[in-house]
Amino acid sequence: MSPGDSLVLPKPRAVVCMLGSELTPSLLWYGYVQGAFPMTMDDDSVEWFLPKRRTLLPIEGIHVSKSLRKVIRSGKFEIRFDTAFREVMLGCLRPTDNWISDDFVRVYCLAHEQGWAHSCECWQGDDLVGGVYGLSLGCVFCAESMFHRATDASKVALWALVEHCRELGFHLIDAQLMNPHLASLGAYEVPHDEYMSKLAVALKKPTEWSKAPLVV
Numbered sequence: 001m002s003p004g005d006s007l008v009l010p011k012p013r014a015v016v017c018m019l020g021s022e023l024t025p026s027l028l029w030y031g032y033v034q035g036a037f038p039m040t041m042d043d044d045s046v047e048w049f050l051p052k053r054r055t056l057l058p059i060e061g062i063h064v065s066k067s068l069r070k071v072i073r074s075g076k077f078e079i080r081f082d083t084a085f086r087e088v089m090l091g092c093l094r095p096t097d098n099w100i101s102d103d104f105v106r107v108y109c110l111a112h113e114q115g116w117a118h119s120c121e122c123w124q125g126d127d128l129v130g131g132v133y134g135l136s137l138g139c140v141f142c143a144e145s146m147f148h149r150a151t152d153a154s155k156v157a158l159w160a161l162v163e164h165c166r167e168l169g170f171h172l173i174d175a176q177l178m179n180p181h182l183a184s185l186g187a188y189e190v191p192h193d194e195y196m197s198k199l200a201v202a203l204k205k206p207t208e209w210s211k212a213p214l215v216v
Contacts, residue, residue, distance in 0.1 A: 022046075023038065023046050023103055023104065023107045024107060025107060025110045025111050025114060028107060028108070028111060028135070029111075029116075029137070031048050032135060032137055032142055033137065033199075033203060034050075035050055035054075035192070035195065035196050035199055036048040036049060036050050037049055037142065037176055038104075039099040040098070040099050040100065040101040040103070040104060044101060044103075046103075050192065051176070051177060051192065052191070052192050053178075053189040053190065053191060053192065054174065054176070054189065054190055054191075054192060054194075054195035055174075055175040055176055055177055055178040055182060055187050055188070055189050056172065056173060056174060056175060056187065056188060056189070056190060056195070057143065057158075057162060057173040057174075057175050057182070057185070057186070057187050058162075058173075058186050058187075058188070059162065059165070059166055059170065059171060059172065059173055060166070061159070061162055061163065061166070061186075062155075062158060062159055062162055062185040062186050062187075063184065063185050063186035064159060068152060068155055068156070068159070071152045071156060072156055072159065076124070076152075076156075077122035077123065077124060077129065077130070077150075077153060077156050077157075078122070078123040078124070079120065079121070079122060079123075079156070079157070079160045080120075080121045080123055081118065081119065081120055081121070081164065082112070082118055082119055083119075083121060084119065084121050084128050084131070085108075085109060085112040085117065085118070085119040085133060086105065086109050086112075087128055087131075088119040088121060088128070088131035088132070088133045088147070089104075089105050089108060089109070089119075089133055089145075090105065091128065091130075091131060091147040091149070092133070092144075092145040092146065092147045100145065108133070108135075108144075111135060114211060115209075115211035116135060116136050116137065116209070116210055116211045117133065117134070117135050117136070118133065118134065118135075118136060118141075118209055119131055119132065119133040120132050120133075120157045120158075120160050120161040120164065121157060122148075122150070122153040122154075122156050122157045122160075124150065127149075128149075129148065129149045129150035129153045130146070130147060130148040130149060130150060130152075130153025130154045130156065130157050131146060131147060131153075131154070131157050132144075132145070132146035132154065132157045132158050132161050133145065133146075134161075136170075136207065136209040136210040136211075137202075137203055137210060138202045138203035138204060138205050138206055138207075138210055139169055139170045139171045139172065139202045139205040139206070139207050139210070140170065140171070140172040140173070140174055140198075140199060140202040140203065141161070141165045141170050141172070141173050141174070141209075142174040142176070143158070143161070143173060143174065143175050143176075144176075146158055155185070158185065165209075168207045168208060168209055169205070169207045170202075170207060170209075171198075171201070171202050171205065172198055172199070172202045174195075174199075175187050
């Protein structure tokens with residue numbers, strides 16, 4: 001998962017599997033069921049990655065520092081779910097080196113309309129100041145990217161997302177690739193084979209946030 005406007009996504013050490021350049025909701029579903037995730041390359045082609053080590057977030061909750069806990073308790077941000085999915089995706093775009101293309105926005109928004117892509121948002125009044133989005137398959141949530149326009153907004157959004165996923169019965173939260181920001185929040189890595197075993201179990205247990213695509 002990339003935090004959008006704050007850190008550069010590391011190049012994955014991965015097996016690359018090409019499933020085709022045209023991204024669709026059904027292809028998106030199929031790729032994630034196989035444990036892969038897509039990125040847009042510099043030439044606008046789509047490549048799928050299977051990292052040798054997968055980054056997970058603890059379902060019992062991310063690490064919350066004293067200062068972050070104070071922000072959460074202050075009510076500085078209003079937490080909402082699924083009220084601005086497209087806007088959250090657009091907020092995750094960086095000035096350069098984007099792996100999120102216009103086609104990604106289109107396809108993930110279709111997945112959102114179908115009921116298996118979701119966002120958690122931080123608002124201040126009428127202003128969207130942070131958020132995170134991802135995909136729900138069974139009881140695994142695949143967190144894709146997050147952004148902030150106000151200090152701590154992305155951290156609060158991720159905290160709220162994990163709390164909500166646990167309440168909904170999710171067992172696994174996939175963050176894809178490790179970076180220092182995720183590590184500071186308690187993310188950890190597991191080998192590919194272990195991730196695939198966990199994924200196989202999680203796919204069999206749907207939640208109210210998990211719906212299959214309309215076309216498979």
